[in-house]
Amino acid sequence: MAKKKSESAGKAESQKSAVASKFGKRYAAAMAQVDMNKSYKLEEAFELVCKIAGAKFDETIDASFNLGVDTKQGDQQVRGAVVLPHGTGKKLKIAVVAKGDKAKEAEAAGADIVGADDLIERIQGGFLDFDKLIATPDMMVAISKVGKILGPRDLMPNPKLGTVTLDVTKAINEQRKGKVEYRAEKAGIVHVKVGKKSFGAEKLKDNFLSVAGALLRAKPPTSKGTYIQAITIASTMSPGIKLDVSDATSGAN
Secondary structure, eight states, rough: OHHHHHHHHHHHHHHHHHHHEEEOHHHHHHHSSOOOTTOHHHHHHHHHHHHHHSSSSSSEEEEEEEEEOOOSSSGGOOOOEEEETOOOOOOOOOEEEEEEHHHHHHTTTTOOEEEEEHHHHHHHHTTOOSSSSEEOOOHHHHHHHGGGGGGGGSOOOOGGGOOOOHHHHHHHHHHHHHHHEOOTTTEEEEEEEEEEEEOHHHHHHHHHHHHHHHHHHOOOOOOOSSSSEEEEEHHHHSOOOOOHHHHHHHTOO
């Protein structure tokens, strides 16, 4: 047993050395503080990720969830959105496609760009200077013309994400507060931004628990076995920190 632990520790140190030589001294210094064989408790993990995020800019903190789903099955798709209690730390430029009173409502709610067919024509011409696109249901047929442009950039409005709605004021407010979308990739992995280093460990933890709760509620009924198999958090410029899944999801809301 002692020999196996020694071999495991030696392998981890070798991996650290190899990665350090590839990514530089700052990454090496961060990696030296992470035990690659440990699954961290939630509070300790967020304190550590803030400590090792040493870039000169305010690094984004990401959470990655490895889900036990088969995304090839139509009934095991995991996709949705959740409003983070402390926001994302990013100011979004919001565009709304609507007509008449709904266009006026969007303007009153603080949308940065409001238009109808004219805005769709601009998008056809290559205009994509916005972060989120909200639309009323009656405009979706027209928007489908630019689906091939919006889809690959994750800008296509979707009723499941709350971006196709008659309540444009609510949709705009949610985006301003910090609504994030999540979607399981082919391998069943979900990547979600949970804030900035400057938020501090407590706020980041609150945001994380909101995402974890949304994912738990989104579990497909047909998913068998362990649903959340692994969780890792990392800043933009630092190595991943493995979480204790049971501890990390116990306080999910």
